Amino acid sequence: MSSATWLYRAFEVSQIVVILLYCLFRHISCLEGYWIESTSLRNYQPDSKLVSTTASSHYACMMQCLMTDGCCFISYVTVNSTCVRHLGMGNVQSQESSSVWYIINDDNCPCGWHRFEASCFLFTNIYMTWNDSVAYCRILDARLAEADSKKKDSFIRGIAATTSGSFWLGGSDSDQENTWLWTASNLSMTKYDNWAPTNPNNYGGQGENADCICIGSWLKFYWDDCNCWEEQAPVCEKPVI
Known part of the structure; x- marks a missing residue:
C-alpha cells in the first residue's frame, strides 16, 4: 500500500472516529442506528435540499448531517465534493457521481419512514x-x-x-x-x-x-x-x- 493510500485510509478512519465521538457527547441517535447507502439512488439527487456545503468525503458529510437539526440523510457528489444535507425525501433528479446515504433508525427503517x-x-x-x-x-x-x-x-x-x-x-x-x-x-x-x-x-x-x-x-x-x-x-x- 502506497503512503498516499495509507494516509487516505487513515483519514477515513479518523472521520468515522470523529462521528462516533460527536454522537457520544451529544447523545444522539447514531449510537442507536447506522448509515447505509441507497444503491438505487446512485447518480440521483433528491431536490429536498436543507443546506449544501463542501466536504472532504461522504464521512465528513455524515458528520455535518449529524450536527444539523432535522437532517435525515445526505447526498454526496464526489467530483466537486458537494455535501447536501436533506430534511426529507423529495423529488429526485439525475446527478452524475452522486451517492445517497440514509440514517437507519433503531426500528430498522430509514430516517423519515x-x-x-x-x-x-x-x-x-x-x-x-x-x-x-x-x-x-x-x-x-x-x-x-x-x-x-x-x-x-x-x-x-x-x-x-x-x-x-x-x-x-x-x-x-x-x-x-x-x-x-x-x-x-x-x-x-x-x-x-x-x-x-x-x-x-x-x-x-x-x-x-x-x-x-x-x-x-x-x-x-x-x-x-x-x-x-x-x-x-x-x-x-x-x-x-
Whole structure:
C-alpha cells in the first residue's frame, strides 16, 4: 500500500472516529442506528435540499448531517465534493457521481419512514400521477403501499389522517375493469378491502374509468377510485432493513 493510500485510509478512519465521538457527547441517535447507502439512488439527487456545503468525503458529510437539526440523510457528489444535507425525501433528479446515504433508525427503517410489522412506509408530500408514483417508489427500492390487511390499512389511514394530504395506494383495476389488484404483488383484494360506501363507482358514476386507489379526507381516508392521471402523494412501502 502506497503512503498516499495509507494516509487516505487513515483519514477515513479518523472521520468515522470523529462521528462516533460527536454522537457520544451529544447523545444522539447514531449510537442507536447506522448509515447505509441507497444503491438505487446512485447518480440521483433528491431536490429536498436543507443546506449544501463542501466536504472532504461522504464521512465528513455524515458528520455535518449529524450536527444539523432535522437532517435525515445526505447526498454526496464526489467530483466537486458537494455535501447536501436533506430534511426529507423529495423529488429526485439525475446527478452524475452522486451517492445517497440514509440514517437507519433503531426500528430498522430509514430516517423519515414509519415502521409497521415487517415494512417501512414513507408518506410523501409531493404530488404526481399514479404511474409516476409507481416509478418514484421503485427508485427508492420500494413499491406503492398495499393495504392488504385490516391492521395495515388502519396504520396507513391513521398516519394519513394526521396530514392534510391525499395519497395513492398500490391498487388498480386498469388491466381488467372491476378486477382490483395490488399491482406490485399481483394479489387480488378478495380477502380484504376498505372501500368508502358506494365505491368503487368510476368517479362518482360519471362514466370515467377511475382505475387507481387513492385516499383522502373527503372520504375519511377510506378507499376511493380515482382517475390515475390525477395527482396525489405516493405512500411507498418496503421491507425493513
